[in-house]
Each structure stands twice: as C-alpha cells, then as structure tokens.
Amino acid sequence: xxxxYKEKEVKINRRxxxxxxxxxxxxxxTGAYTVTDLIVDRTKYIKMRTAGLYQxxxxxxxRQSHHNQSLLNMYxxxxxxxxxxxxxxxxxxxxxxxxxx
Amino acid sequence: xxxxxxxxxxxxxxxxPVRLFHWCLVLGFLPAGFTGVILFFRPFGEAGMHLxxxxxxxxxxxxxxxxxxxxxxxxxxxxxxxxxAFHWTKQDIEWMKVGGGYPQKMIFLQEIDVPPMGKINSGQxxxxxxxxxxTLLIILTGAVLYFALPLVPKExxxxxxxxxxxxxxxxxxxxxxxxxxxxxxxxxxxCSMFGDxxxxxxHAAHHHPLxxxxxxxxxxx
Numbered sequence: 001x002x003x004x005y006k007e008k009e010v011k012i013n014r015r016x017x018x019x020x021x022x023x024x025x026x027x028x029x030t031g032a033y034t035v036t037d038l039i040v041d042r043t044k045y046i047k048m049r050t051a052g053l054y055q056x057x058x059x060x061x062x063r064q065s066h067h068n069q070s071l072l073n074m075y076x077x078x079x080x081x082x083x084x085x086x087x088x089x090x091x092x093x094x095x096x097x098x099x100x101x
Numbered sequence: 102x103x104x105x106x107x108x109x110x111x112x113x114x115x116x117x118p119v120r121l122f123h124w125c126l127v128l129g130f131l132p133a134g135f136t137g138v139i140l141f142f143r144p145f146g147e148a149g150m151h152l153x154x155x156x157x158x159x160x161x162x163x164x165x166x167x168x169x170x171x172x173x174x175x176x177x178x179x180x181x182x183x184x185x186a187f188h189w190t191k192q193d194i195e196w197m198k199v200g201g202g203y204p205q206k207m208i209f210l211q212e213i214d215v216p217p218m219g220k221i222n223s224g225q226x227x228x229x230x231x232x233x234x235x236t237l238l239i240i241l242t243g244a245v246l247y248f249a250l251p252l253v254p255k256e257x258x259x260x261x262x263x264x265x266x267x268x269x270x271x272x273x274x275x276x277x278x279x280x281x282x283x284x285x286x287x288x289x290x291x292c293s294m295f296g297d298x299x300x301x302x303x304h305a306a307h308h309h310p311l312x313x314x315x316x317x318x319x320x321x322x
Contacts, residue, residue: 020180
C-alpha cells in the first residue's frame with residue numbers, strides 16, 4: 001500500500017438523500033415544463049397565424065398575385081412587365097442568413 | 102487523529118474516481134474554454150472557426166458525460182464537497198481577509214499565520230461554489246444551443262447564448278487566472294491530483310489540519 005491513511009467513508013443520511021433528490025427532480029421538472037410550455041405556445045401561435053392567413057385567403061375574390069387588379073394596373077401605368085429587367089431591379093430581394101445570433 | 106505523523110507517511114488525498122473526474126475536467130473544460138474564447142473573438146477564417154466549434158463540442162461532451170457519471174456513480178463525494186463548500190465559519194472569513202496568506206508568500210516571501218482549514222480552503226470553497234453552479238449553467242445552456250436551437254423560441258435561444266457566453270468566460274478566467282496558477286504553486290497538491298492521489302501526511306497536517314484531525318483514518322493492516 002502506498003499510503004497509510006485514507007478519508008473516512010461519507011455517509012449520506014435519509015434527509016440529505018431526499019433533499020438532493022427533491023431539488024434535482026424539481027429543477028429538472030421545472031426546466032422541462034418551462035421548455036415544453038414555451039414550445040407548445042410557439043406551435044399554438046404558428047397554427048393560429050397559419051389559420052388566419054388561410055382565412056384571409058379564403059375571403060379574397062382573387063387569390064393569386066398575377067390576378068391582382070392593382071398590380072396589373074401598376075404594370076400598365078408604369079409601362080413594364082412582370083419578370084422584366086426593371087421589375088427584377090425594383091422587386092427582387094436577396095437572402096440574408098439571420099440564423100446566427 | 103492527533104496530527105503527529107511520521108516523516109514518510111502518506112494519506113490518500115484524492116481517490117481514483119476523483120482524479121479521473123478531474124482529468125476529464127482538464128480534457129473537457131480547457132479545450133472547450135479555449136475554443137469558446139476563439140468562437141467569441143472569431144480571429145480565424147471559416148475553416149479555423151469550424152475546427153474550433155468541433156473541438157468546443159467534443160470538449161463539451163467530455164465535460165457533460167464526466168459530470169453526469171460522477172454525480173451518478175460517486176454521490177458520496179458530491180455530498181462531501183457540498184457539505185464542505187457550503188459550511189462557512191468565522192475562520193473562513195478570517196482566511197479570506199488575508200487571502201490565505203498567499204499574497205504575503207508570493208510577493209513578500211513571508212509566511213503569516215492563517216486560520217486552520219479542512220480538506221479545501223475558503224478560496225477553494227468559493228471557487229467550488231462558482232464552478233458547481235457555473236458548470237451546471239454552461240452545460241444546460243450549451244445543451245439548449247446544441248440539441249434544441251431550431252426548436253426553442255428565439256428568446257430562450259438568446260438568453261441561453263448570453264448566459265453560456267458570460268458564465269463560460271467568467272469561469273474560464275477564474276480557472277486560468279486563479280485555480281491553475283495556485284494549483285501549480287501548491288506543487289505537492291498538484292502532484293497528488295495528477296499523480297497517484299497521495300500526499301505527505303506532514304504536509305497535509307500543515308495545510309489541512311482540520312481534515313487530518315477529523316476526517317481521515319488509519320488503514321487496517
């Protein structure tokens with residue numbers, strides 16, 4: 001044996017065990033509940049938003065933008081065509097990655 | 102024990118599971134901490150940053166698995182640490198007031214009397230509490246960022262990122278600026294933790310008198 005002394009065994013009494021187990025269970029349960037609740041909430045809002053958009057869509061007489069009379073009037077008045085170079089220049093958007101915080 | 106040890110007697114200061122856990126902290130936390138600083142300052146190109154992120158993730162896995170296994174397999178050591186780290190007396194306050202005598206020793210090369218300490222001194226108790234809660238926070242927030250980033254709402258992701266950054270940087274600075282230099286300065290303790298876990302009994306009686314008096318026992322032949 002390379003040593004003559006060692007630490008005494010640590011004895012965990014029932015009160016300490018229950019305290020630790022209770023605290024760990026409470027932390028895990030609260031964390032899991034909070035995260036689950038937030039995800040459920042977020043999903044609920046996404047579903048509500050989707051339903052609202054479908055509802056708006058159903059109310060429209062014309063549901064495609066290429067049938068939109070205002071847009072057709074604008075193209076006629078401004079004297080250019082959809083997908084023309086001028087339309088591309090005015091309306092084309094670029095992708096911006098916002099996933100990085 | 103009466104603290105009257107023979108010159109060459111040794112005490113098992115850190116058992117094998119504790120030493121293995123500490124090695125895992127070294128191999129997990131330090132690479133994760135270094136790469137965390139790199140990820141924060143972004144000094145390299147895309148390939149360098151990608152490599153830093155991969156090392157960060159491997160370090161985090163080592164840290165997470167080691168902590169979980171230690172908690173599950175060595176609850177006795179966790180409880181012993183908890184009892185000691187959260188047991189503060191007037192002696193601890195007095196010890197903190199003089200910085201454990203380290204400034205005097207390191208700057209003026211003088212030894213002053215300090216209150217007797219147990220297995221860990223008051224500075225280690227303070228550090229232990231910070232590391233306990235800090236590691237818990239960086240593991241939890243890191244797990245959110247690694248496993249659940251596309252699932253969690255933006256606010257949770259934002260706060261997980263902020264907490265991970267601030268607590269991680271704080272811990273890394275404390276470890277690199279305090280724990281490692283003082284650990285190396287106390288060379289016998291360093292050798293004990295990274296070597297066979299034993300320490301000279303007279304050295305232990307000088308540095309940890311309360312521990313050698315109350316918490317150790319002679320091994321039965």
